[in-house]
Amino acid sequence: MDWSFDITLKTRAILYKFLENFSLEQLNSVPKGYRNSIYWNIMHVVVTQQLLVYGLSNVPMLLDSEYIKAFRKGTKTEQDASQDDIEYLKSLLISTIEKTQSDYAAGIFTTFTSYTVSTKSTLTNVEEAIEFNNFHEGIHLGYILAMKNTIIPQ
Numbered sequence: 001m002d003w004s005f006d007i008t009l010k011t012r013a014i015l016y017k018f019l020e021n022f023s024l025e026q027l028n029s030v031p032k033g034y035r036n037s038i039y040w041n042i043m044h045v046v047v048t049q050q051l052l053v054y055g056l057s058n059v060p061m062l063l064d065s066e067y068i069k070a071f072r073k074g075t076k077t078e079q080d081a082s083q084d085d086i087e088y089l090k091s092l093l094i095s096t097i098e099k100t101q102s103d104y105a106a107g108i109f110t111t112f113t114s115y116t117v118s119t120k121s122t123l124t125n126v127e128e129a130i131e132f133n134n135f136h137e138g139i140h141l142g143y144i145l146a147m148k149n150t151i152i153p154q
Contacts, residue, residue, distance in 0.1 A: 001101075001104060001127060004127075004130050004131055004134060005097065005100070005101045005104075005130070007134050008049075008097050008130075008133065008134055008137065009094065011134070011138065012094055012097055012137075013094075014141060015042050015045070015093060015137075015144070016090060016093050016094070018038055018042065018148075019042065019086055019089060019090050020090075022038065022151075024080075024081070024082075024083055024086065026038065026151050026152070027039040027081060027086060028077075028081055029147075029151050030077050031147050031151060032150070033150075034143070034150075035077070036076055036077045036143075037077045037080075037081075038144050038147055038148075038151075039077075039081040039085070039086065039089070040071065040075075040076070040077040041143055041147075042089060042093070042140075042144070043067065043070075043071045043081075044075075044140060045137045045140050046063070046067075046071075046092050046093065046096060047063060047067055047072055048072070048073065048133065048136055049137070050062060050063050050068070050096065051068065051072060052115075052123070052129040052130075052133050053100055053109070053126060053129050053130060054100075056112055056113050056115050056123065056126075056129055057108075057109040057110075057111060057112050057113075057129075058111050059103070059109060062092075062096050063092070073118075104126070104130070109126040112124065112125050112126050117132060117136075
């Protein structure tokens with residue numbers, strides 16, 4: 001699983017750069033043709049990782065339920081993020097994966113509730129959830145890269 005965690009950390013490092021290098025206005029912008037902002041997409045990947053790995057393993061998540069409710073699958077950008085929201089998200093991006101990696105090494109994910117994802121694949125264990133999460137984060141990174149071109153024309 002080290003390789004899978006390494007991929008997640010590399011994706012999160014790319015996402016972190018958006019939070020560092022884009023203005024609050026750019027992070028909150030919902031370009032024409034999109035439903036969500038860059039901020040929403042990044043918070044959504046944090047929330048989804050928690051739901052897939054911790055939630056389906058019946059282990060307490062590392063986020064407050066208000067974030068889970070606001071950024072889970074099926075939600076959309078409802079309000080602009082503040083600079084404090086951005087700082088909080090920055091603090092979560094790497095720390096949640098490092099904690100997941102240590103929790104995985106400690107063997108705390110002992111149960112798992114099977115779950116069929118939108119691609120119609122069924123996750124049956126935490127390892128599959130971690131691997132699917134990388135696919136999911138790649139999709140949202142792709143959205144962000146496309147949105148970047150509408151926010152900052154090349």
